[in-house]
Amino acid sequence: MREEGDLESVDQQVSVIMQCSEFGDLQIKEMMTSELRQKLTEAQAEGRPLRVYCGYDVTAPDIHLGHMVILRKMRQFQDFGHEVTFLIGTFTTLIGDPSDRDEARKIALEEDIRKNAQTYADQALKILDPVKTKIRYNYEWLSKLTFADVISMASCFTVQQFLVRDRLRNRYDKNDPIWLRELLYPLAQGYDAVSLQADVQIGATEQLFNLMAGRKLQEVYGQKPQVCITYPVLVGTDGVQRMSKTTGNYIGVDEPPEQIYGKVMSIRDEAIIPYFELLTDVPESELRGMKKQLDSGVNPMMLKKRLARDIVNQLYGKKSADEAEEHFEKVVQKKEEPDEIEEYTLINDMFLSQLMTQAGLCSSRSEAVRLIKQGAVTINGQKVSGINHLVSRGATIKVGKRRYLKTT
Numbered sequence: 001m002r003e004e005g006d007l008e009s010v011d012q013q014v015s016v017i018m019q020c021s022e023f024g025d026l027q028i029k030e031m032m033t034s035e036l037r038q039k040l041t042e043a044q045a046e047g048r049p050l051r052v053y054c055g056y057d058v059t060a061p062d063i064h065l066g067h068m069v070i071l072r073k074m075r076q077f078q079d080f081g082h083e084v085t086f087l088i089g090t091f092t093t094l095i096g097d098p099s100d101r102d103e104a105r106k107i108a109l110e111e112d113i114r115k116n117a118q119t120y121a122d123q124a125l126k127i128l129d130p131v132k133t134k135i136r137y138n139y140e141w142l143s144k145l146t147f148a149d150v151i152s153m154a155s156c157f158t159v160q161q162f163l164v165r166d167r168l169r170n171r172y173d174k175n176d177p178i179w180l181r182e183l184l185y186p187l188a189q190g191y192d193a194v195s196l197q198a199d200v201q202i203g204a205t206e207q208l209f210n211l212m213a214g215r216k217l218q219e220v221y222g223q224k225p226q227v228c229i230t231y232p233v234l235v236g237t238d239g240v241q242r243m244s245k246t247t248g249n250y251i252g253v254d255e256p257p258e259q260i261y262g263k264v265m266s267i268r269d270e271a272i273i274p275y276f277e278l279l280t281d282v283p284e285s286e287l288r289g290m291k292k293q294l295d296s297g298v299n300p301m302m303l304k305k306r307l308a309r310d311i312v313n314q315l316y317g318k319k320s321a322d323e324a325e326e327h328f329e330k331v332v333q334k335k336e337e338p339d340e341i342e343e344y345t346l347i348n349d350m351f352l353s354q355l356m357t358q359a360g361l362c363s364s365r366s367e368a369v370r371l372i373k374q375g376a377v378t379i380n381g382q383k384v385s386g387i388n389h390l391v392s393r394g395a396t397i398k399v400g401k402r403r404y405l406k407t408t
Helices: 008-018 026-046 065-079 110-124 147-154 159-163 166-173 178-195 205-220 259-264 269-279 284-295 301-316 320-333 352-358 367-371
Strands: 051-056 083-088 133-137 200-204 227-232 376-379 396-399 404-408
Touching: 008 026, 008 065, 026 227, 051 065, 051 133, 051 178, 051 301, 065 083, 065 200, 065 227, 065 269, 083 178, 083 269, 159 166, 159 178, 159 404, 178 205, 205 227, 259 301, 259 320, 269 284, 269 301, 284 301, 301 320, 352 367, 352 376, 352 396
Parallel strands: 051 083, 051 200, 083 133, 200 227
Antiparallel strands: 376 396, 396 404
16 A cells, blocks of 8 residues: 555545446445545555455457456556455356346356456556556365355345346347356355455446345445446447447457557447547546537547547557557558568459458458448458459458558
């Protein structure tokens, strides 16, 4: 913890940590703010850090900017001297969280979970302090629970408490299946808080029910209830849906700097301020000035450039941010080819959609077909519309505004 340990320091921490928090209920926000202040004061008096954590289910191999919102908050706790645990849901992923979707999640495979867990840990440490971060996996304790343990925890909740949640209620009203395992998910996540003896758990706003379940179970197990803090879900590059790899509107933290920069430049204008609020440290006073600029009709290009540069700088450093901006100006604004283009060696002629997938220009064959049909692909400067187009050696392929490939 910081040396000064006075009331002003507590107020400063509360102000920074609660900035942008969103609960959907003012009374809950006031209660959690008060409890956080109390826990910080008590911890400083005892000379100990708070135990803070956030859990992530590993439903995909990549962390994106949507995850970065919470990771930045965890980093703020670290900078204030608190103990942070990055919890990977190697067990809860097997259940599937219904909080963020209107249909049941597919049951994840254990092999995929193991692979994704490693990439999550590696990518999270681009934002968190590698030296100060504890990485835990909830299979460690949840796999050891007995059926009697589950029944005991289940007796703390009613079915009505679960069905009052919007997404489950909507499915119930439409007579869509709600699997019993989905009702067990909050119990499993709640038990994480018990096992970690957490003082604070943070997550997305849609996770509030699960976080509050952790408070309930901690009290049942004789622990002081954790403070629950939730933050808004980041909208994707389409400006409509939450950022998600499933919808393809995501920006991965492990993507090359020029791709991150270019994707940030493609976000909708109305998302600029929320991105600044959730992903940067720009002061509130400066944000108000940005809002006035946008309201007055100022071209948002410069604000987007600053945003893109800031995000790349956080993930890769200033040099990479400068190079990414230079790449964007050359390739997108001036429509010139980049100085260096990745090469792909062809043994024989190959269908364009197959080449795009194998060379990593898109994530799947179906995405390649969609991009070709949309007219987003050119070969040697000529737009291609046929999905069965054959590519030979010596071709320069451009996908969208930023992705290039040469065949050799």
